Amino acid sequence: MQQLIRRYQSLLTGIDLNFKRSLSKKINWDARAIGIKGARGTGKSTLMLQHLKTADYGEKALYFSLDDLYFKTTTLLETGESFYQAGGRKLFLDEVHKYPDWHREVKNLYDFYPDLQLTFSGSSILELQKSTVDLSRRVLFYELTALSFREFLQLKYDWAFPAYTLEEIQINHVEISRSIKQKLASPLHYFQEFLSYGSYPFFKEGLTDYSYRLQQIINIIIDYDLPEAKDISVSTQNKLKKLLYIISESVPFTPNITKLATQIETTRPILLEMLHVLEEARLIRNLRSSTKGISLMNKPEKILLSNANLIKSLSEKGWNSGNIRETFALDQLQNAGLNITHPSRGDFLVNEEILLEIGGKNKTPAQVAHHENHLVFSDELEIGWGKQIPLYLLGFLY
Structure with missing residues (x-):
């Protein structure tokens, strides 16, 4: 010993x-x-x-x-x-x-x-x-989840900020944004850094091979970790990788399960099992409607990769901004322990109470205005107003 x-x-x-x-x-x-x-x-x-x-x-x-x-x-x-x-x-x-x-x-x-x-x-x-x-x-x-934007800022730049609840952000987002801008002249610059390489602490070991290392982690999870826990064949492993690639190339992905099963040459039940396995491995997030429950056989309303870094590592044809935004938002919300479901209108329903819409700086509340307790989180926005809140503030939830 x-x-x-x-x-x-x-x-x-x-x-x-x-x-x-x-x-x-x-x-x-x-x-x-x-x-x-x-x-x-x-x-x-x-x-x-x-x-x-x-x-x-x-x-x-x-x-x-x-x-x-x-x-x-x-x-x-x-x-x-x-x-x-x-x-x-x-x-x-x-x-x-x-x-x-x-x-x-x-x-x-x-x-x-x-x-x-x-x-x-x-x-x-x-x-x-x-x-x-x-x-x-x-x-x-x-x-232990992936890093928050707040943790990334502290780890890379030694800038310490407090964490805020979603309710605190809802009430005080203007003051919070101004306090952040006192330290960060351009929060959006650092936000883009985080979306590219800030989710995993090993960025400290070098940025040039960050994407390659992330792909290695994906391969280790699918080729070694999953077979240790599940009876998974080599052909299924290849289909899982293809499925991840398809999701990375998509706009916020509302799946047609039958079509997707045909695309990766499998059956509907096996595809639903694959989606469950990839979510348990923390590679994707399956967003379901609260009215349909979380049964394995209920198809998710949306499928997103676990964080934006995975999109930027896997996607070859460019990054859809809507996919990046929603992936970041869901990543930070769920990592903070909030219950997120898919609403009939809007993007996310938080704890069955707060309806969120995620978009660019010109995003309007039209999709969520019917719900009294609604918020719009907008990218390319440093300081908000009313119910229009900078998207990057979701990175300060934990």
């Missing part, structure tokens, strides 16, 4: 504390068992290591990744028991989905050692979803 301890200490030395994700403050780090879900590249390992460095648990804590070659000859249960017997009380496990039957051994550690605190994370959200059946009574689950 000494080699695991040495690697952990080396990692801890190199961890930067200048920027922390907002989720870090929401996690109950004193809970007996914590599960951190999140798509690849969102920064789960850094989140755990930053907490360990800040808390300074000393020899009572240990972090390691379960894809370490050490676990080819030693089990997680054996390692956890040895750590506990040596006085350890806080175990942080990364990449748990890489370890066969990990949830059984995590459950055993939890049950056998009542004063051992367990924190684990994994990039295969589908694999972690399966574990919730066994672990839901024991584990407090959190999800």
